[in-house]
Amino acid sequence: MSNAKALPLLEPSEAPAAAVPCCPPLSERPFTAEEAERTARMFKALGDPVRLRLFSAVASHEGGEACVCDISDVGVSQPTVSHHLKKLKEAGLLTSERRGTWVYYRVEPSVLAAMGQLLAVR
Amino acid sequence: MSNAKALPLLEPSEAPAAAVPCCPPLSERPFTAEEAERTARMFKALGDPVRLRLFSAVASHEGGEACVCDISDVGVSQPTVSHHLKKLKEAGLLTSERRGTWVYYRVEPSVLAAMGQLLAVR
DNA sequence: CTGCAGTTTCGATAGATGTCTATGTTGACG
DNA sequence: CGTCAACATAGACATCTATCGAAACTGCAG
Numbered sequence: 001m002s003n004a005k006a007l008p009l010l011e012p013s014e015a016p017a018a019a020v021p022c023c024p025p026l027s028e029r030p031f032t033a034e035e036a037e038r039t040a041r042m043f044k045a046l047g048d049p050v051r052l053r054l055f056s057a058v059a060s061h062e063g064g065e066a067c068v069c070d071i072s073d074v075g076v077s078q079p080t081v082s083h084h085l086k087k088l089k090e091a092g093l094l095t096s097e098r099r100g101t102w103v104y105y106r107v108e109p110s111v112l113a114a115m116g117q118l119l120a121v122r
Numbered sequence: 123m124s125n126a127k128a129l130p131l132l133e134p135s136e137a138p139a140a141a142v143p144c145c146p147p148l149s150e151r152p153f154t155a156e157e158a159e160r161t162a163r164m165f166k167a168l169g170d171p172v173r174l175r176l177f178s179a180v181a182s183h184e185g186g187e188a189c190v191c192d193i194s195d196v197g198v199s200q201p202t203v204s205h206h207l208k209k210l211k212e213a214g215l216l217t218s219e220r221r222g223t224w225v226y227y228r229v230e231p232s233v234l235a236a237m238g239q240l241l242a243v244r
Numbered sequence: 245c246t247g248c249a250g251t252t253t254c255g256a257t258a259g260a261t262g263t264c265t266a267t268g269t270t271g272a273c274g
Numbered sequence: 275c276g277t278c279a280a281c282a283t284a285g286a287c288a289t290c291t292a293t294c295g296a297a298a299c300t301g302c303a304g
Binding site: 190200201205225 | 279
């Protein structure tokens, strides 16, 4: 093909979803529907065992980042791993960057802090 | 009836699931399959907007407890509310107690602390 | 240019989940 | 005892989701 412009459209749904400036602590006041919708996305992303293992693997990896090949050993096929990493990315919990052959994922530290605040006791 | 022993059988599946003594911080080391399975249950329970609103409503209510009638206004039918409260209970996030006509739900404070620890930064 | 390894995307499918209506249970009150 | 109100359970249904194999894409090395 030798094309040089093969991706004319980039879905904005691919964006990091801005999960950081999220919400008040859960026990401060009842969540509104909108707050709940936004916050539930993050919890839901961590609500799958495979995703939780992938997230933990990235978070605990040296330098806070890991390439897919480092963490693919979670008992499911490689496309499934990719699928879950995408979900975590869409939830704003991970970011990715391609360096040569490999793709590296890293955790967004501010997100961990934000979720910690959610669970703070009044 | 004036009975004193009317509940002969109580499913153990109804038990609080012992969510408290859970796991090390997510970023300490990669989770094992078993740890992930256990921990994901809690995140999953909070991964639904309606459940999150119900949980927030209970957590922020005076005294840390609320009767169902106080928090049922989340836009779904009454059986659905009951269903979600049951899920939260099974996940070990809420406990319930009947007092007369009303059933009161309250948060397990230790659970919030445990989940907060999960998200602690290394 | 061609092949290869790492990664993502696509299409399909089985199982899980959220929601409803209808019905059951429990306690309070005449 | 009868009725009403507060919750819970049961069953049905539509939608979502996790998973896989196959195929496409990307960068690197001959």
